[in-house]
Amino acid sequence: MPPHRVEGRRPARRALAVVRVLPMMMAIGAVQAQPQATSDYLALMDTDGDGRVSLAEYQAWMLYAFDRMDVNGDGRLDPHEQPGGGRGRVITREAYRAQMAERFNRQDANGDGYLDARELAAPPL
Numbered sequence: 001m002p003p004h005r006v007e008g009r010r011p012a013r014r015a016l017a018v019v020r021v022l023p024m025m026m027a028i029g030a031v032q033a034q035p036q037a038t039s040d041y042l043a044l045m046d047t048d049g050d051g052r053v054s055l056a057e058y059q060a061w062m063l064y065a066f067d068r069m070d071v072n073g074d075g076r077l078d079p080h081e082q083p084g085g086g087r088g089r090v091i092t093r094e095a096y097r098a099q100m101a102e103r104f105n106r107q108d109a110n111g112d113g114y115l116d117a118r119e120l121a122a123p124p125l
């Protein structure tokens, strides 16, 4: 019988831990982020290293999280794949992407199109 699932060694162990935690924190909607955690998110999301998170970086990160949660890889999060059961709703990848764009815009307090460390630390409710 072939192995059911092959997991290679992944370099970003730390990132995976955050991926598990972040959606859960977002799901409860009230984040008292610690400064350390926030700078970690910034460093992880800021792939071009300019010290701020663009919408593209934000969505890439969030969709990465989505794909990690989408255990059966069908492009939708069934309730059992979501932290806390997602109130019984299915979320498609496209709906999630749109949700993340809205969230990004709300979180971008100064409206400059980027999230800086302070904006990342103060997610919208």
Ligand SMILES: [Ca+2]
Residues within 6 Å of the ligand: 045, 046, 047, 048, 049, 050, 051, 052, 053, 054, 057
């Ligand atoms: Ca950036």
Ligand SMILES: [Ca+2]
Residues within 6 Å of the ligand: 107, 108, 109, 110, 111, 112, 113, 114, 115, 116, 119
């Ligand atoms: Ca901003």
